[in-house]
Amino acid sequence: MKDAATFWDKVAPKYAQDPIKDMAAYEYTLERTKSYLSADDRVLEMGCGTGSTALLIAPHVREIVGTDVSPAMIEIAVAKANAAGIKNATFRTSTARDAAKGPDSVDAVFGFNLFHLVKGAEDIFVDVYKMLPKGGYFITKTPCLGDKSVGFKRFLFQAMIPPMQWFGKAPYVHFFTHKEYEDALRFAGFVIVEAGNFPAISRYVVARKP
Numbered sequence: 001m002k003d004a005a006t007f008w009d010k011v012a013p014k015y016a017q018d019p020i021k022d023m024a025a026y027e028y029t030l031e032r033t034k035s036y037l038s039a040d041d042r043v044l045e046m047g048c049g050t051g052s053t054a055l056l057i058a059p060h061v062r063e064i065v066g067t068d069v070s071p072a073m074i075e076i077a078v079a080k081a082n083a084a085g086i087k088n089a090t091f092r093t094s095t096a097r098d099a100a101k102g103p104d105s106v107d108a109v110f111g112f113n114l115f116h117l118v119k120g121a122e123d124i125f126v127d128v129y130k131m132l133p134k135g136g137y138f139i140t141k142t143p144c145l146g147d148k149s150v151g152f153k154r155f156l157f158q159a160m161i162p163p164m165q166w167f168g169k170a171p172y173v174h175f176f177t178h179k180e181y182e183d184a185l186r187f188a189g190f191v192i193v194e195a196g197n198f199p200a201i202s203r204y205v206v207a208r209k210p
């Protein structure tokens with residue numbers, strides 16, 4: 001299997017062109033996410049990809065820092081921020097694991113369509129908990145491909161992804177269930193204040209540090 005940066009660098013140009021598959025679900029979770037933020041907030045986004053969500057959030061917060069393991073994704077995000085003249089969104093290359101260890105001082109942390117792609121995501125949740133202030137939000141959306149709500153497709157994913165990985169056509173994937181995913185957040189210390197499937201395959205979870 002290719003390392004994450006190599007895999008995602010290669011798919012970055014196509015990823016930047018791909019339309020969002022379920023726009024209604026995307027817009028719904030974007031609005032829900034904005035409802036937890038205030039104009040003075042500093043936000044860290046892990047696995048920001050080409051920065052689309054960070055750039056939509058930027059007008060609603062003091063600043064947002066987007067991080068991603070792939071330099072090619074970050075290059076596209078920086079170009080998009082410059083083209084749009086958005087100054088309070090900055091981007092840098094970092095693994096989620098390193099980003100969770102600082103140095104950013106933040107009020108909210110995001111990880112969208114990321115944590116099923118990261119080995120040992122549970123440990124990162126613990127570091128995110130430490131970096132947030134009391135009352136801070138950790139907002140994630142995670143395809144839980146091992147959950148029974150995915151239906152028979154979960155067996156297809158489990159059968160197809162390993163050979164694709166062998167040929168370098170798929171990244172590392174963890175097959176979370178909803179319970180396993182939400183238990184990991186609770187184990188880190190978070191309280192779950194909102195959760196739902198938007199779109200059906202993806203678990204949107206708003207977790208708060210009490």
Ligand SMILES: C[S@@+](CC[C@H](N)C(=O)[O-])C[C@H]1O[C@@H](n2cnc3c(N)ncnc32)[C@H](O)[C@@H]1O
Pocket residue numbers: 004008009046047048049050067068069070073094095096097111112113114117118
């Ligand atoms: C499916 S894309 C999601 C991008 C964006 N968050 C979105 O929702 O469109 C996954 C992103 O996670 C990044 N990624 C994968 N493994 C990572 C890791 N260990 N640390 C940080 N970013 C990672 C990839 O480079 C890619 O940009």
